[in-house]
Amino acid sequence: MKDSRRGFTVVEMVVVIVIIGLLVAVAIPVVSNQLEKVQANACAGDREAARNLVAAAIQLDDSFLGSLYDGEPWDTVAGQLRGAGAYLTDISCPSGGTFSIEKGDHSVSVVCSKHTGGGDIDIETPSQGLLKDFISYLEAHQGQPNSDNSSMRGKFFEENGNKWPTMTIDGGDGTVYQYEPFFQTNTRDPQNTWLFARVGDGTNLLNSWYVPLVYDPIDDVWYQRVRANGTPDNYSITSFANTQSLHDEVSTSRLWKAVRVTYLK
Ligand SMILES: [Zn+2]
Structure with a gap:
């Protein structure tokens, strides 16, 4: 009688290892793509929250708009808002990008150094x-x-x-x-x-x-x-x-x- 509990042959092992390797090779980019998407979405959400805070601050005080400058780091803006009494939770890029202000003649936006996209706030002069x-x-x-x-x-x-x-x-x-x-x-x-x-x-x-x-x-x-x-x-x-x-x-x-x-x- 043939021993049915025989182990794997070397060839079978190699085949299995190769298949697992292929699966891993496919899965890692899929997982990291998903992770990147999640982080990009979270970043977009944080930038939107930041923009909304800026819009609210401008509505409350015209001079706030004048104090913002193009390229201003978000941290300084957040500091100003906190100084004015705003309660601010941490707003940042989950991928470690840095946020800053992008100021046009009629718009203000919060941009990320690692992610793109997201709307401007139109500013009424x-x-x-x-x-x-x-x-x-x-x-x-x-x-x-x-x-x-x-x-x-x-x-x-x-x-x-x-x-x-x-x-x-x-x-x-x-x-x-x-x-x-x-x-x-x-x-x-x-x-x-x-x-x-x-x-x-x-x-x-x-x-x-x-x-x-x-x-x-x-x-x-x-x-x-x-x-x-x-x-x-x-x-x-x-x-x-x-x-x-x-x-x-x-x-x-x-x-x-x-x-x-x-x-x-
Ligand atoms: Zn980002």
Whole structure:
């Protein structure tokens, strides 16, 4: 009788070892791919949490946005948030990547050095915010008697505590400008609204035609009126037929110079 309990032959052992080896070779990348996916997902979730915190902080305090800079490490941002009283659990990349701020003109994002993807938070500039509020105000009062520019500006000013917001020009001489909405009543379209700014501390409701600075809502840029020699002209008289013609003029004329501004309270 043949011994049925005989061991494996060398060939059988080799075959088994080779098969196990093949399985392991296939399984390790599958497992590590899965692990990478899990870590990438966890990282994306942490970056989203970080972005949400940043968005909330900006909503609570405009100046927080100004304090963020492109490339700022997340740790410093987190430190600022903690300093302001936010309760922050550890937000970090599970693969050891480092988080930092990516700041564009109209967006803020939290990026990872090891993982990509994830959305930006769109940031509304104070200019866009004021314009949006004024357009909503116009829309709510459409068709009422006295819905012309000066009446609407006047009422809006009153409702905002008799205050216009203020700003300075970056790289300028520190002059404070108050900025205000203007509605081109002739068009009867609340979208034909833009902002202008003039020297002032924000308490002045003067309906004058002097427009040293205008805001182009189409590209969210402030333009300063300059003389032919390039020096600022605070006493130019300007009017535009509608938002589009404003955009066309300021973005092409040498008498309007695009400027960056810093928003004050
Ligand atoms: Zn990461």
